[in-house]
Structure formats: structure tokens, C-alpha cells
Amino acid sequence: MSTHRDSAGRIFWGLLIILFGVLLLLDQLDKLDFGRVISRYWPLLLILVGLWQLITNNFRNTGGPLLLIVLGVIFELGKLEILGRSAWHYVWPLLIILVGLWIVFGALGRRTPSSTPGVKEGSLDAFAIFSGLNRRIDAPDFRGGKATAIMGGIDLDLRGAALAEGAATVDLSAIMGGITVRVPRHWRVDMDARPLLGGVEDKHTYEPGAQGGGTLHVKASAILGGIEIKD
Numbered sequence: 001m002s003t004h005r006d007s008a009g010r011i012f013w014g015l016l017i018i019l020f021g022v023l024l025l026l027d028q029l030d031k032l033d034f035g036r037v038i039s040r041y042w043p044l045l046l047i048l049v050g051l052w053q054l055i056t057n058n059f060r061n062t063g064g065p066l067l068l069i070v071l072g073v074i075f076e077l078g079k080l081e082i083l084g085r086s087a088w089h090y091v092w093p094l095l096i097i098l099v100g101l102w103i104v105f106g107a108l109g110r111r112t113p114s115s116t117p118g119v120k121e122g123s124l125d126a127f128a129i130f131s132g133l134n135r136r137i138d139a140p141d142f143r144g145g146k147a148t149a150i151m152g153g154i155d156l157d158l159r160g161a162a163l164a165e166g167a168a169t170v171d172l173s174a175i176m177g178g179i180t181v182r183v184p185r186h187w188r189v190d191m192d193a194r195p196l197l198g199g200v201e202d203k204h205t206y207e208p209g210a211q212g213g214g215t216l217h218v219k220a221s222a223i224l225g226g227i228e229i230k231d
Helices: 002-028 034-041 043-056 063-079 088-109
Strands: 124-129 132-136 144-150 153-157 167-175 178-182 187-196 199-202 214-223 226-230
Touching: 002 034, 002 043, 034 063, 043 063, 124 132, 124 153, 144 153, 144 178, 167 178, 167 226, 187 199, 187 226, 199 214, 214 226
Parallel strands: 124 144, 132 153, 144 167, 153 178, 167 214, 178 226, 187 214, 199 226
Antiparallel strands: none
């Protein structure tokens, strides 16, 4: 699946580069004004990227791609002077609404029947908004959990913990904020990243050790923010 997705991505960006080159060539042949075309139609790129992400992800994790498409449509309507006011007057309210919907539906979709509210021994439940949070977890039976940073920062240290049954899953969401997670080197890290105008980096180095290891599954979503996994 990952190989197919990588190939599809290379084809998509390759076609975009070819289109860029064709437009430049037509500009050199005086068939069109390259600068005017790019200035007028650049929002279509956002729409194309959003559609590509929807298709390659089999229409799963639709929040980010739909946000790109909506932004592209709004900007393009502004460029075509269909909107009566500047497109920016519409972008930020819609962006706030879409981020809120992304949080709500993401939380509803990730609940499981066996989940219980609140914080329990060996679990993670961290939330920071307009603030910073540092947490060190030394649980001998860490079972995963979730962390959300909105316009704030979260620093998690799991280097003193041990994985319950050799595996755990953490769900990380950074919205105009940042999350840093430090994990032991004898843990494997399995990353599922969904960045949107943000970044997700896995700087962890896996080194098998004599002590019990395991696999930490990371689901990372970053919107205008950053998530980093390191030692």
C-alpha cells in the first residue's frame, strides 16, 4: 500500500512539474502570460492537492484534504472576483469552523467501546491550549492515549515507561502548536502522519536492547503546527 501511495504521489507531482514547464514554454512562445496565469489560478493547486490526498487515502482522514479544497475554492472565487469582498474575509472564520469540526469528528471517530473517560493508570490524556505542558511518564504498563495541543506546546517523556503487552498507540494532534515525544531507543516507532500546512518528524533511532522493547504506534495530525518524535 505504501509503495502504491508513493508511486501515485510521484506521478502527481511529476505531472504538476510538466504542467509548470508547459506554461513556461508557452510564455516563451508568447502564447500566454505566465505570471498572469499563475497569479490568477494558483488556488487551483490547493484544490488538486486536496483531491489527490482524498483519492490516495481512499477517502479516509478527509478533514485535511477537504480544508485544502475549501481554501482553494475560496481563494479562486476571490481571484475571479466572484466574491464581493476579499477572500481573506471568509478564510479565517471558515478555517476556525473547520478546525473545530475536525476536532469534534476526530474525537468521535476515535472512540472505542472499551474506552473510559478521564485519566487512568498507564494511560495518556494530555491537553494544552494557549499554554505549555511537560509530562514524564514512568508507567510500567503504558497503554497509550492521546495528546492535543492548540496554540500551545506539549512535551512528553516516555523514556522511563514500558509498553503493556509490547505495544501501545498514541494519538497526537497539534493545531497551531507543537508536540514533542521522547521515547526509549529500544522501542520501535510506527508512524501514521497526516500533516496539513504543518510538519511531522520522526527523529527516533531504534536500537534493539536487552530490556523489553515493543512498538509504539503514533497517529499524528498537524495543522499549522509541528509534531516531533525523538530519543
